[in-house]
Amino acid sequence: MSTTITIDGRQVEARIGDDLLSVCLSYGIDVPYFCWHGALGSTGACRQCAVRVYAGPDDTKGRIVMACMTSIAEGQRVAVADPEAANFRARVIEWLMTNHPHDCPTCEEAGSCHLQDMTIATGHHVRRYRFTKRTHRNQDLGPLVTHEMNRCIACYRCTRFYRDYAGGRDLDAFGAHNNVYFGRAEDGVLESPFAGNLAEVCPTGVFNDKGWSADYARKWDMRATPSICPHCAVGCNLLVDERDGRVRRAQNRYHGALNGYFLCDRGRYGPLHVVSPQRLAVPLLGGVAASEHDATAAAHAAIAAGAIGIGSPRASLESNYALQRLVGPERFFAGVSDAEVKLLRRMIAILRAGPAKIASLAEIEAADAVLVLGEDLTNAAPRMALALRQTARAAERELAAQKGVPHWLDQAVHTAGEGRRSPIVLATSAPDPLDDIATLSLRLDAEAIAAFGVAVAAAMRGNVAEGLAAEGQVKDIADVLASAKCPLIIAGASLGAAAIIEAAAAIAAALGSRARIALIAPEANSVGLALLGGDGIESAAALLESGQAMTAIVLENDLFERAPRAGVERLFAAAKTVVALDALNTEITARAAIALPVAAFSEAAGTFVNYEGRAQRFFAAVPPNPAMPSAWRRIAAFGAGDWHSLDALIEDIVAERRDLVGIATAAPNAGFVMSGGKVTRAPRPLSGRTADDRAGQFADAAPPQDPDSPLTFGIKGSRGTQVPPALITSYKMPGLHSANAVTRFAQEIGGPLRGGDPGTLLFEAGEGALPPAAASDPIGVDGLLLVPLHDAFSGWELSRASALLAARAPAPRLMLHPDDAATLGLAAGAAVLIDGRPCGTRLSLDAGLARGVVAVSVGTVVPRGALRRVTIEAAS
Amino acid sequence: MIGWLGALLRVGRKLAAKTETQLYPEEMPKLPPRSRGRIVLTRDPDGKERCVACSLCAAVCPVACIDLSKAVAEDGRWYPDHFRINFARCIFCGLCEDACPTSAIQLTPDFELGEWRRDALVYEKHDLLIAGEGKVRGYRYWSVAGKAIAGKDKGEADHESPPVDLKGLLP
């Protein structure tokens, strides 16, 4: 219920029961705060948000309260500017600063430090405290996060995020009163794959991004560009910071429906693959550096001889389309296995058909019963796992609400919620990091997961199946899902099992239109590539073998990661010439006759389509380098089209493909200009602009040109809250320099951005009927079912090329259940053969695995592919 | 009549007065140490580079003619791995000196920056760094900063207590 309250004489609408601080902030009324956070709620630890509240019209005295701990009530009057409250806040910050080190000049946070902002806002500028400062020793928290404990103000945001929000266990508060310490019990790597968020959650410089610190530039020296994480199908929104033409770090870019305030570490540190020594910097002919002229001439000649194109789920939709245009749709292939192409098409068909709605991450958090079939979310789509951790707490919040505890009073919700958990059922093959929030974890092999799903669907329709692995639970789970208001089914392509997708569809169909569904695709643009069309690598090889084409153009793809080796070798054998376009050196570029360097995701604009079918645009974060143009520009030069800009290319796509029209509106086009000019990436001021001699020219007279985006690299341009949500380059507001100012950009705290969350959904549920599933290929009964192990810290070849992530990635694994290993006569540490071929890792045993499976790191030890059985034997 | 005679007298008196105009460069002016000319980077009392590459001078510079980037030395100090000032752009306002938290950057009375080639006015760190402390004697940022460096552990800066023993049982 909503009411009108008065804040400093201003009448504002607010929901009764919300916290006063959130309301103030969403109306742009600045109340200093530290411990409150949009996603973590209130805890009342810092005492910084004091305001005077008058209970009603008759109350003349009022009282000083903490805004973040005060519920909105009918007829409230609030005085933020009240002198006593202001004095209270000034004293609080003075206390907080008594032990603060004299560190700003050598603190990474400085320049975008919430503590600096709040100190200045409250007017504390002279130190009166003359005694000694309490000090702490720091810890080494691993390769990703810095630690400088002296700067702590004990707001508890770090532990509330790390433990309560992200389910981490190894970061905690130690000590008491003035001595309280936030760290690990002993030095060591922070285990959570979300630890990088501490850099943004902590309002001071205690935790920071270690990679950024090593290649540091102040916030005011970096240009920031809106981008999309290229490391999984969730499609989290990023801000990519650049200085001197080099990407320095990636940060979270708020998106109400997707990533909200947080990223996973793969998305935060993985993008640094663009500065890796693995970059393909010069054209190669036969693996040897060659001139641009010779290499492109050779490529032209090879393509003239008749070429097929092999696209990539990590290349932009535009680059894939350009390649499809160049070679023609019959000669364009998807760059993944035939089986994966089929699986993805089917996933899209299921999503399109409905009746279940496609769940965004925000909707996942709103679900009240969840069934996960076969996906290890923490490792395959990490940010979604973080969302699911919030889903788990819904029951707790509901119970607390019944007891009158508001949802934002997070600590109290924990207590009042009595540890209740929303029903979350995980049916996976390997031990799952989400087991600690699951109400039921089933360890089944892929076939049993599918059978279990089918049985749940049948049970919902009243048919009880028999003879199943998890027979006892089927009925209960069916009942829980059927009685939920907002049931959610999550499945995906991780195990390569079509039957699991079908089972998910069957359950969703049985639940009807109140159900939500999320089907996880393998990569950032897997869905976009599947929408474009094109069969898999095996079909490409067959076409080459038939002699209808001589040349294979491979776009941004290390095929050996994405399809069984045999298929890729066939392709190399059948193609007379392989032309590879890539930003990274891979086995493909090394073996290709011609390899041409192209722009990485941070150097070109393009569109990715995420698991929901949301087309999202990313832009070049560094000035374009003509030696590494966007892949589509190279393909255009081969004769695919006459596109002078990304918009021209998008126009062609949209004209030809009615189902893709949405990509045109994913972000404003390059012609978009505001009254203040183009939206600028640059902060104000950008220092050092005139430090070089430029023969009398004002350096900013000719900022680097970027024809593919509505953003400018120059310092003159538009900024601020009026900028369209897809183009936000900074949250900086007068007096507010940290990402905490995002509150000004959202419609309400935690809600969509003003102007709507960016991106365009290319399809929605309920658009078509679902054709019956094609019969899946039999996989036999001999051997063990292969479970591809994903890893939050490695992902695919791009993220593995980031030195920061590589330092954090575990060694490749190959695991068996001890009983299976005993049957095979294998012991831990044994060298084994997979299907007769040696593999690069040794056997380990895990009793948490399902029986009858072998779990192997995907990408590093085995390529991905369809569900299959393999034989494991000892290497002699 | 009296008026213009008086004026004539006042002007005439100037004939005998000491001239203000100096014959530069034959006669060099004596400028006070606070006058704002060529910029230098000074050193700590211990002879180490004072600048910690905080970039405040670069940010405050109204013509944006200072460019630097941070690196970390073996002993843990931050320092600029390059530091460049374009004196063709510098307006000698002294804001950088005001902003500098370490007193590293200082303006000197030397104003003789004539060059035939303008790019000769782009000074790199080795052109800027001097051997001494300049005008500010005795100040050493690292003695007051909380960040530990080799030779100055936690708790050893001015006004610091020894680090908290987290395993201790006393309140």
Ligand code: SF4
């Ligand atoms: S945390 Fe903020 S206030 Fe503290 S030293 Fe760092 S920049 Fe300065």
Ligand code: SF4
């Ligand atoms: S480390 Fe940072 S987030 Fe944690 S309590 Fe201290 S200031 Fe707050």
Ligand code: SF4
């Ligand atoms: S890897 Fe996936 S979950 Fe992680 S930030 Fe990127 S898109 Fe989000």
Ligand code: SF4
């Ligand atoms: S303000 Fe001083 S310490 Fe900071 S970068 Fe400039 S010269 Fe160095």
Ligand code: FES
């Ligand atoms: S923000 Fe209200 S007490 Fe910390």
